[in-house]
Amino acid sequence: MPGVAVVTDSTADFAGTEPAEFAITVVPLTVNWGKDVLRDRIDVTTSEFYERLRTDREIPRTAAPPLGIFEEVYRNLLEQYDAVVSVHISAKLSATYSVATTAARNVDEGRVHVVDSATTTVTLGWLAQAAAELERDDAPAEAIVRKLRDMIPRLRIYLTLDTLEYLQRGGRIGRAEAFLGGLLSVKPILECHDGEIHPVERVRTRAAAIRRVAEITQQLGRKERIAIAHSDCEEEARAFAAEVARRESIPSVPIAELGSVVGTHTGPGVLGIGCLLAE
Amino acid sequence: MDVAPDTSARSIELVRGAELRASLAAAADWLDRHREAIDALNVFPVPDGDTGLNMSLTLRAAADEAQAADGSLEEVAAAMARGALMGARGNSGVILAELLRGIARELEGHQAVDARLLARALGVGATAAYGAVSNPVEGTILTVARRAADAALEAADGSASLIETLERAHEAARVAVAETPEQLPILKQAGVVDSGGEGLRVLLEGILLHFKGEPTGSGAVPVGMRVDFSSLHAKEDDFYGYCTEVLFQGEGLKQDAIRARLAELGTCVLAVGDSGLMKVHVHTLRPGAVLDMATEMGEVVRVKIDNMQIQRQGFEAAVAPNRRSKPDATRMLELGTSIVAVALGAGFQEIFESYGATVVRADHTMNPSVQEILDAILQTGRTDVVVLPNDPNAALAARQAAKQATGRAVVVVPTESMPRGIAAVLAASPEVSAGVNATPMAEAASRCHWIEVARAIRAARMGEVDVEKGAVFATLDGAAVAAGQSYPDLVEAALERLTNTEAEIATVFIGRDGSRAGAEEIARTIRSRLGIDVEIAVGGQPHHDYLVSVE
Numbered sequence: 001m002p003g004v005a006v007v008t009d010s011t012a013d014f015a016g017t018e019p020a021e022f023a024i025t026v027v028p029l030t031v032n033w034g035k036d037v038l039r040d041r042i043d044v045t046t047s048e049f050y051e052r053l054r055t056d057r058e059i060p061r062t063a064a065p066p067l068g069i070f071e072e073v074y075r076n077l078l079e080q081y082d083a084v085v086s087v088h089i090s091a092k093l094s095a096t097y098s099v100a101t102t103a104a105r106n107v108d109e110g111r112v113h114v115v116d117s118a119t120t121t122v123t124l125g126w127l128a129q130a131a132a133e134l135e136r137d138d139a140p141a142e143a144i145v146r147k148l149r150d151m152i153p154r155l156r157i158y159l160t161l162d163t164l165e166y167l168q169r170g171g172r173i174g175r176a177e178a179f180l181g182g183l184l185s186v187k188p189i190l191e192c193h194d195g196e197i198h199p200v201e202r203v204r205t206r207a208a209a210i211r212r213v214a215e216i217t218q219q220l221g222r223k224e225r226i227a228i229a230h231s232d233c234e235e236e237a238r239a240f241a242a243e244v245a246r247r248e249s250i251p252s253v254p255i256a257e258l259g260s261v262v263g264t265h266t267g268p269g270v271l272g273i274g275c276l277l278a279e
Numbered sequence: 280m281d282v283a284p285d286t287s288a289r290s291i292e293l294v295r296g297a298e299l300r301a302s303l304a305a306a307a308d309w310l311d312r313h314r315e316a317i318d319a320l321n322v323f324p325v326p327d328g329d330t331g332l333n334m335s336l337t338l339r340a341a342a343d344e345a346q347a348a349d350g351s352l353e354e355v356a357a358a359m360a361r362g363a364l365m366g367a368r369g370n371s372g373v374i375l376a377e378l379l380r381g382i383a384r385e386l387e388g389h390q391a392v393d394a395r396l397l398a399r400a401l402g403v404g405a406t407a408a409y410g411a412v413s414n415p416v417e418g419t420i421l422t423v424a425r426r427a428a429d430a431a432l433e434a435a436d437g438s439a440s441l442i443e444t445l446e447r448a449h450e451a452a453r454v455a456v457a458e459t460p461e462q463l464p465i466l467k468q469a470g471v472v473d474s475g476g477e478g479l480r481v482l483l484e485g486i487l488l489h490f491k492g493e494p495t496g497s498g499a500v501p502v503g504m505r506v507d508f509s510s511l512h513a514k515e516d517d518f519y520g521y522c523t524e525v526l527f528q529g530e531g532l533k534q535d536a537i538r539a540r541l542a543e544l545g546t547c548v549l550a551v552g553d554s555g556l557m558k559v560h561v562h563t564l565r566p567g568a569v570l571d572m573a574t575e576m577g578e579v580v581r582v583k584i585d586n587m588q589i590q591r592q593g594f595e596a597a598v599a600p601n602r603r604s605k606p607d608a609t610r611m612l613e614l615g616t617s618i619v620a621v622a623l624g625a626g627f628q629e630i631f632e633s634y635g636a637t638v639v640r641a642d643h644t645m646n647p648s649v650q651e652i653l654d655a656i657l658q659t660g661r662t663d664v665v666v667l668p669n670d671p672n673a674a675l676a677a678r679q680a681a682k683q684a685t686g687r688a689v690v691v692v693p694t695e696s697m698p699r700g701i702a703a704v705l706a707a708s709p710e711v712s713a714g715v716n717a718t719p720m721a722e723a724a725s726r727c728h729w730i731e732v733a734r735a736i737r738a739a740r741m742g743e744v745d746v747e748k749g750a751v752f753a754t755l756d757g758a759a760v761a762a763g764q765s766y767p768d769l770v771e772a773a774l775e776r777l778t779n780t781e782a783e784i785a786t787v788f789i790g791r792d793g794s795r796a797g798a799e800e801i802a803r804t805i806r807s808r809l810g811i812d813v814e815i816a817v818g819g820q821p822h823h824d825y826l827v828s829v830e
Contacts, residue, residue, distance in 0.1 A: 182633040184786060184816055186705055201719070202634075202705040204830050205783040205812070 004135045004144060005077040007086040008128035009065065009096050010040035011120045011261050015227035016254030019125075022132035027073055029089075029096060029261045033060040040261045049260040050232035050268050059169060062261045064095040070103030074112050083141035084112045087127045087148060089120040090195035113145050115152075118195035122227040122256050122274040123155040154224075154277040157192040158200065158216055160209035162233075162269025164188065189213060210240055210271055218247045222278035226250070231258040232268035240271055291490050292441050293391035296348075296355040302489045303342040303359060309485030309495040310478065311335045317481070320474035329644035329672070330474035333369030336648070338482060340366020341379055352390055356383035364679065365653075369646040371475040373675035374411045374420055376649075378479075381407025394444040398431035401448060411675065414546075418462025420475030426455040427483060445487045452480040468740045522585040523566040526558045529577020537576075544568050556580075564722055586718075612687075615710045617659030620667040620700050621647050621677070624791065624819035627697050634704045636667075643821065645670035652680035656689055663688045663713035665720060669700040671757075690717045694724050695757060697818070698786070698828030702727035730755050730773040730827040732766050751824075766797060767804040770827055774808055777829060782809050788818030788826040801825055 008019070010028040019026050028039040031049075033056070038044045053060070070086075077084050086104070091097040097116045104112035117124045127148050134144045161167060186202040187209035200216065203209045217226075226248060230237035234257070241253040258270060291298065310331075317331030344362025348355045360383035363376035381404035389396060405424040409415045430451030434444045459473035460466040466473055488495050523545075532554050545563030561569060566584045573579050620631040623641040631638050639647045639655045645668075652673075656664050664687050668677040674693045681689035690713040694700040706723035707716050732753045735746045741759035746752045752762040753769035761772035785805045787798045795815065802813040805827070818826055 183630045184701070185814055198710055199708065201708050203723075204702075204705065204786075208783055208830075 002081050003138060004141045005081040005084045006128055006131045006135060007073060007084055009088050010259055011089040012124040012128055013121045013229055013256035014125040015122050015256035022129055024128050024132050025073060027065045027069060029065055030063045031060045031260050031264055032063055034058045040259050044260055046257050046259060049263060060264045062264050064099045067099050067103055070100050071107055074103055074107040078108060078111055085131050085141055085144050086112060087115040087117050087131060089124060090118045091116045092195040093120060113141050115145060115148050118152050119155045119157060119192055121229050121258060121262055123157055126225055126276060127151060156275045157272055158213045159270055159272030160187055160189050160213055161266060162206060163267050166265055166267030213273055214243055214247055217273050217275060220275060220277060223275045224278050225276040226253055227274050228253055228255045229258055229272045231263045231266055231270040233271060236271060293393055295391045296350045296352045299352060299355045300345045302486045303345050305489035305495045306482050306485030307338045307342040310338050310481050312498060313481045317474050317478050320471045320477060329369060329646045330371045330478055333372040333646050334375055334478035337363055337367045337372035337375050353387055356386040359383060365650045366648055367676055367679060368648045369672050370675040371420060371478060373679055374408050377411035378404040378408040378424055394435040394439055394441045397441060397444055398435035401428035401431045418459040419473050420479050423452050423455040423476035423479050427452040442490055449483040449487050452483055456480050521566040522562055523569045524560045524583040525569055525573045525579060526581040527573040527577050527579045528556045532557045532576060540572055564725055612662045613660055615661045616663040616665055616707060616713050616716050617661040618665050618704055618707055619655045621645060621669045621673045622697060626817035626819035630701060636704055645673045647673055647676060649676045649679045652677055653683055656680060656684045656687060665713050665716055666691045667694045667700040667703055669694050669697045671695055688713050690714060692717055692720045696729045698729040699724040699727050702830060726830060728756055728777055728829045730770055731823040732769050732825050733823045766825060767800050770801050771804050771808060782811050782829045784811055785813045785827060785829045787815045790818055790820045790824040793824035798825060
């Protein structure tokens with residue numbers, strides 16, 4: 001009898017790997033833009049998305065996947081598997097977790113295990129990947145969930161934004177709100193942990209901001225994993241990855257591009273780094 | 280004014296509470312009349328001297344509080360000390376407040392002051408004044424206080440009367456003030472005596488006039504001699520960063536060269552040893568740079584690095600519960616750090632506020648009172664507070680306010696200018712403690728350089744720079760670098776001094792009397808010289824038409 005199916009959502013990024021390699025099911029969030037309803041990573045490629053974001057005056061809105069989609073996904077998977085482990089973007093950043101929990105209750109609460117990752121993007125990708133790897137080793141769903149809960153507090157994301165415009169209009173600033181703005185131009189450095197975006201510091205220029213993200217990361221100590229995420233600034237991301245690899249004394253650092261849902265809230269020009277701290 | 284021995288003096292041999300009250304009021308009047316004359320004793324040729332005002336306001340606060348106190352000597356003296364402390368403005372005001380507190384301490388348990396007690400009290404006051412600054416400098420109010428006290432002790436031991444003792448103290452103060460330019464080259468260059476010392480002399484004179492039954496009257500005394508340099512009184516950064524000691528060996532080590540290198544990195548520089556083995560000591564924000572220097576010159580033998588910031592917090596935490604407290608409303612404080620910033624000019628005030636800082640509004644010069652800073656600290660919504668004085672002259676008041684803010688963890692990051700203050704604010708993280716914030720904030724501030732340009736209201740010599748009346752001059756990080764006719768040229772000259780600096784962004788802050796066109800001209804100069812982004816903002820500062828920060 002086959003074991004456990006792993007589900008995540010489209011805000012997960014897979015730096016250097018693909019979800020297909022691990023048989024991970026990815027449920028897309030949607031971007032509602034004018035009359036268009038775009039499924040993240042299915043109906044719109046990232047380059048198309050950022051191109052439109054720069055030119056279209058209409059503001060896109062993001063939405064969690066519909067309840068029916070989650071129910072369908074869980075039902076189909078439970079026909080083939082014993083159980084489902086479904087790990088999602090932080091409940092403080094999106095309604096996705098809440099929708100998934102409702103769907104699990106409607107389908108089979110005992111067999112669908114929904115986990116709040118308290119993160120998103122590359123670090124969420126690692127959780128899904130870790131779940132899939134454990135499944136390969138025949139771990140039961142409960143053991144997989146325990147492992148994810150152990151990893152979650154050790155995940156960190158630091159990032160800098162090129163512009164505050166998108167974060168402000170999207171309303172996903174959380175605790176960072178009072179920290180942003182101001183009369184002089186600044187580049188904020190933000191942190192995601194415990195499921196929320198926290199302000200870290202502000203510097204006057206992008207070059208200084210990128211350097212600070214690398215420095216802060218270096219000061220975190222030993223790490224099990226590290227990856228770079230960016231939105232529409234691949235060249236800078238490559239240079240940044242090389243700099244981080246040098247500081248961390250590792251051969252290379254994988255790079256992922258943020259999808260359209262996270263990109264809606266950050267805009268282009270995000271450069272961030274995800275870490276899994278050593279135990 | 281010279282006070283000659285006066286045979287018509289009232290035969291006061293003992294001073295009780297009522298006399299102390301009356302003499303303080305008279306001295307406050309007298310000092311107030313000399314306020315402008317003392318303000319004019321400024322080493323910089325811009326009208327921002329405020330020592331007279333600061334000392335006058337401080338003494339007035341002491342006299343007012345004494346006025347409201349009960350009759351006994353002890354109680355009036357305690358009220359005087361309390362009033363001075365809460366009303367203290369500027370470095371000179373804080374030093375004066377400490378001096379008065381020392382005097383009050385010595386008067387505890389006494390019904391009346393005689394010549395001997397007066398002399399002893401002046402001595403304790405002088406010692407307390409030295410204790411108010413972390414790095415006492417001679418040729419300032421401190422020297423004047425000590426020499427007045429020494430003269431009083433000598434007189435009282437020789438059975439002088441109370442008034443004779445006061446006269447001798449005042450005469451010694453007068454001589455000490457006249458000699459300050461010999462002790463502080465910056466005073467000599469500017470052709471002035473020390474303003475804080477002169478303020479103390481005037482205070483003593485006011486008390487003496489009162490006891491001799493002479494009127495202290497009203498109306499300003501004309502501006503005579505010129506200057507101030509209260510910002511020399513304290514090296515506020517001495518408590519910051521890391522106390523770094525390195526013992527290293529090498530060949531042909533040169534003590535002078537090493538000392539000069541260290542002086543670039545920090546304060547309290549010591550280098551002792553010989554060409555083969557050297558021990559160095561420096562207080563710096565960059566202990567790594569000291570080690571780099573040592574390894575470059577030879578081999579490191581031993582290293583000791585202490586974080587003085589943490590040591591000082593431990594000390595303050597132990598002392599704080601005993602301080603006078605102002606009950607904080609039963610408001611819930613959020614964990615994390617708020618910022619209090621002293622700012623001058625509407626534009627700067629708005630900029631600090633736009634980043635969430637609570638602003639202490641300075642009006643003419645950077646001279647907020649201890650009470651104003653304390654009020655701002657207590658207004659903030661977080662458990663921890665970082666205070667940015669943004670001027671050397673506000674640093675002591677900030678520190679005093681920090682000591683008195685019970686129930687909050689307060690750290691002063693001694694920013695020397697508003698641009699440095701802005702750099703520090705931006706580096707602050709609201710969700711961590713003041714202690715954790717202090718070092719990155721101080722580091723960010725130190726990476727910011729600032730250029731001030733202004734028009735001279737009189738001819739002066741500052742350092743190596745001669746300024747003619749009506750000419751414009753520039754300072755870089757507070758030191759004069761050039762004088763001339765055009766602001767862009769001066770900014771360019773100042774930028775030339777900024778070697779070894781990787782500049783990333785510059786900001787031109789337009790002063791109250793500056794113009795946007797002028798700022799744009801300066802911005803063009805910076806862009807063509809450094810090839811970096813330049814932002815223009817409204818600062819609204821008086822005195823300096825433009826202020827430029829380079830980060």
